[in-house]
Amino acid sequence: MTIRPREQTENNKRQPMEDSSKISDIQQHRLKTVYEHLEISDDARKRLIQPKQTVQVSIPVRMDDGSLRIFDGWRVQYDDTRGPSKGGIRFHEDVTIEEVTALSFWMTIKCSVVDLPFGGAKGGICVDPKTLSRLELERLSRGYVRAIYDFIGPDRDIPAPDVNTNATIMGWMADEYGQIARRQVPAVITGKPLGLGGSQGRVAATGRGALQVLDIWAKRSEKSPQDLTVAVQGFGNAGYHFARLAHEAGYKIVAVSDSKGAIYSRDGLNPEPVWNHKHKTRELKGMVYCDASVCDEADFTELTNEELLELDVDVLVLAALENAVTKKNAEGIRSALILEIANGPVSPEADSILADRDIEILPDVLVNSGGVIVSYLEWVQNRSGDYWSEEIVETRLAQRLEREANACFQLAEDENVSMRIAAYMQGIGRIAEAIDHRETQKYFNGQSN
Known part of the structure; x- marks a missing residue:
């Protein structure tokens, strides 16, 4: 990973684009802008242009009136170069595969910006949860886990709450995973209730x-x-x-x-x-x-x-x-x-x-990385069995953000770029470095040691 000299960035001019509500357009524009300031290998660029894995599922749910409804759901694992993928699950009537894919990309960048040992993922179900009873909501949540069970796990992909999902829903999902696995696996989901292995300090x-x-x-x-x-x-x-x-x-x-x-x-x-x-x-x-x-x-x-x-x-x-x-x-x-x-x-x-x-x-x-940082701390606690006080969790959150945020501010100042570009440079630079450690075209062509 190399930071481009400033004279190669057209004096840091921003590249305008047609304004679009498509999140995928935003994602591609962010990458294009950052690449004007950051020189990374072709291997890294190719790996970051599309998700590693996309899962689309249909979730049948027996409604309270006896009828059957089928809900569309997705789980996108964008990148796992730096560790198992991590990202929330949202319930919203406007969720699309495009939105989930772009959000999984943002999670990939976010985890890297604050130097977590995670990649990025995201999940979603196309539903207005306000129209469901609590029993219907539980059936839907458990059905989603049954559908994606083979694609998630503490060392593979760890979901969490997002828009219109909460600790209760995460508890149902973690419980469903454990029932299928026939063992307790609290580290498979974060953002759970405290009594089911959740972390102090996660809500705020x-x-x-x-x-x-x-x-x-x-x-x-x-x-x-x-x-x-x-x-x-x-x-x-x-x-x-x-x-x-x-x-x-x-x-x-x-x-x-x-x-x-x-x-x-x-x-x-x-x-x-x-x-x-x-x-x-x-x-x-x-x-x-x-x-x-x-x-x-x-x-x-x-x-x-x-x-x-x-x-x-x-x-x-x-x-x-x-x-x-x-x-x-x-x-x-x-x-x-x-x-x-x-x-x-x-x-x-x-x-x-x-x-x-x-x-x-x-x-x-x-x-907004505080949530995933404490999710990481919850994952660590679940795996070790050592649970910490709220004070310890908040201290560890503060220490990591202090270090990583100041690094972003300093990079923005040193390179005379916006904070957004600096954050993406920090995140993508780390991912590219990890990809390159698996060696690139130059190595296999004998152009580097």
Whole structure:
């Protein structure tokens, strides 16, 4: 792996592309851009252009009314050069094989960026889980494991939760795998309930890791959390825990949103009662809330998700789904910094527009890596049988992110590239090095020792 001299990168100009909602287009554009800055072997490029293995399954489920439904599911193992593949399983009505493939690529990069001994994978089932009863959801979860049993395992591919899946679903899946194997195999799935071999600190790990990356950026930029206003798009598990921890650290959270709408308060929000209210009423809209240290009466403005994206804040946190910011709305973004907790929330075309406007982006493959880091720690605990306290888990998460995030920041500074390019250079460089250690065309042609 060689970093290209700067003069070979056309002065680090970004290559524009037609804006597309296809995640595969984003994936290919990311690779093309990084290859302008990073010289790697043809062998590595060929290995990274497509997934190692794709499994498509049909999952029959007996519904509560006696009818039979067939659900489409996938598991894509993109690369396992550096270790068994790792990645979540999402339940969503819009899941496609293309989306799962691209997400497995991102997992490959993410695991390498933070130097985990994993490759990347992803799984998905095309279903709206909100339309299923709990019994139907369990049957579907167990049926998926039966369908992909031969392709997963602690030393082969380790699933985890993702969009619309949680610890309970992971527990069902791990239990189903164990029943088929006729033995306890807790390390086959991460993100499980504590009583089934889950790890302390896993639930808040993605949000906690994202905050740590923001803290490192603030420190390097000589900014104080108390002086930074933050808007959070996406108030699910990751967005909530980020907002809660950021509020505790002194950042001013002025807006949060979910799929139904957003709320804004110039004086700041306390995310915890907002979260509690959301789970009682299932919505943010119309919520009456006041932080006693700020005001005596509720003082909120209700916004649309689009209006939240255009707020004049210091930090815009994207914690919802892919393509939240595209060329259609990039010009309206007014934050100085974007923190990507979701996967692929900024399209390549929007990347270019935002860079031209000097809006900095902290990329998803680094920012949301806290979840997979603690998943790795859960896997280690499952295999050793030695389970750690929450304090130990959080310390090990912090140590790894401190090291790897600072390496990305330093690489971006040294090579005069964006943080996204630096993160991809760090991740792809490590994968390419591992591929090359298996030797390349030059070796077999006698051109190298």
